[in-house]
Amino acid sequence: MTESTAPRRGAARAASRRGTLVGWALLAPALAAYIGFVVVPFGMGIQYSFYDWNGVGVATWVGFENYAKVFTDATLLASIGNAFVLIIYFTIIPVGTGLILASLIRSMRAGAFSTISQAVLFLPQIIPLAAAGIAWSWMYAQTGTINQILGWVGLGGLARPWLADYGTALPAVGLIGSWVLTGLCTVLLLTGIGKIETSLYEAIRLDGAGWWREFFTITLPGLRQEIAVLVTITVIAALSSFDIIYTSTQGGPGRATLVPGISIFRIGFTQSDVGLASAFGIVLMVIVLAVVLPIQRLSRSSR
Template sequence: MSAVQSRTGAPAVRQDPSARQTERGRPRGAAQRPAARRRSAGRGRRIGWLLVAPALIAYSAFVLWPLIQGIQYSFYDWNGIGASTWVGFANYLTVFTDPDLLGSIVNAFILIAFFTIIPVSFGLVLATLIRSMRAGTFTSFSQTVLFLPQIIPLAAAGIAWSWMYAQTGAVNQILNAVGLGGLARPWLGDYQTALPAVGLIGSWTLTGLCTVLLLTGIGKIDVSLYEAARLDGAGWWREFFTITLPGLRQELAVLITLTVIAALSSFDIIYTTTLGGPGRATLVPGISIYRIGFTQSQVGLASAFGIILMLLVLAVVLPIQRLSKVRDS
């Protein structure tokens, strides 16, 4: 800093030019940064919407718009071709008062035991056993074999199992071979065994998915937890209930959600095996909606039943998701 005489005679302090430039530059740069950030954020949002737009358009065209139309059709009596008649909530009332439609809903909830409880339980046991083995060829082979049913289309699985469930099929032949021929019967043609037989097909197709996903979840659990439990003298059951099961909470929530939806919206397996028979023993909402809409030409009633089925799925699945999040928090 250097002192010089001003015009008034008083000494003036002259600042260094670089310091003066720095003081002027700070507020200008500080003012420019928020504007630059806003421009960058706006450009990022536009790019994000451009990337999402194709999927959003497809989702709106094939999911949201049909859903809106289905809600609209559910308030009309319409055969799909001629003029429609406004009936209000009459279609919904029919769903809740028709014993056949209510029976199909009950059958769908019974299938949850076969599509959810059995596959998830077996998946837990198999994943734990495979995890306890040494990694090798047998472990990889077992995972592949267990996951194969998930790759097979459900329609093909239904056809194959319908052959095996036949009077002269593989199931009855095995029972005869082991001396249990008295149990042999046409499994899909018996009123008492048709629904459990169809449910076991679902168990077979979903067990591999449950096993592989749970095996992946077990691999993420810290190994030191198991070592500490063994040092404390914990056995296999205690390790399973205190370490493995709590560590698989997220995986279990995902699997329960997927399998419950598969049970309540089942269609492929039942359509290719029993078509809802014998009688109405294996009738489920998916088959009922198909029959009402395409065979009986009652589009309004079929739409109402579809909306009710969607609400049932949400009523079962949303508490599961919420419960898993509450336990993690």
């Protein structure tokens, strides 16, 4: 090492250290907020789950008793089952519909129409979920818009209070989620289609392929990563749903639309059983991870 290069390397190391310190200084507020609002409450939730506590009085250690209640209580198990049913409406329908809409919008090759359709489809995503739940509960009422439309087209015999009927309440709530999430799926998939090489479409058209063959041969494989992201987002939305259901049915009628989010709210704030609510929240987190992590692993392995 020459005398001229040694000071330069020392200055470079000093500059690197200063850059690291500046980076940590900029990161510190965000890290402190994350620890204060995520890590600490999460740790407290785990702690509370091992106690019988009403949130005010003295807490009593009960070990895994709260977790045993989660897996033996029929009402709590039913709410988990309803959450998995909602995956059909929050994930399968929006992603499937989004794939078809995105492919059709792209095939039309109309710039203005594409922009307007994306804006219209994405609009439900920016509406507060509580407001969406209230608006749809009006539409689902006995004298609401949906029953009026059925009467206009001669299907008045099908009219019913959709959210008050045990057989239709959960599908009706699920369709609200489908309406909210379809726009997000369509816009993200359209963005993904824009990244696919146009030469692939041109080549398959030269072979005389139609829309269906083009969709399954080029579009669907090219959107594998976008689909994995959307499935992850929508599955989490289904399993942790709260806003739409609370504002539209509050888990009724009976337990027809009861989901874990509503159950945790009732147990913690109505029944004042903080320990059981915390245990159910931890179980819900584990269920979400157990469903989402394999999806992420499959998406990475397919790259």
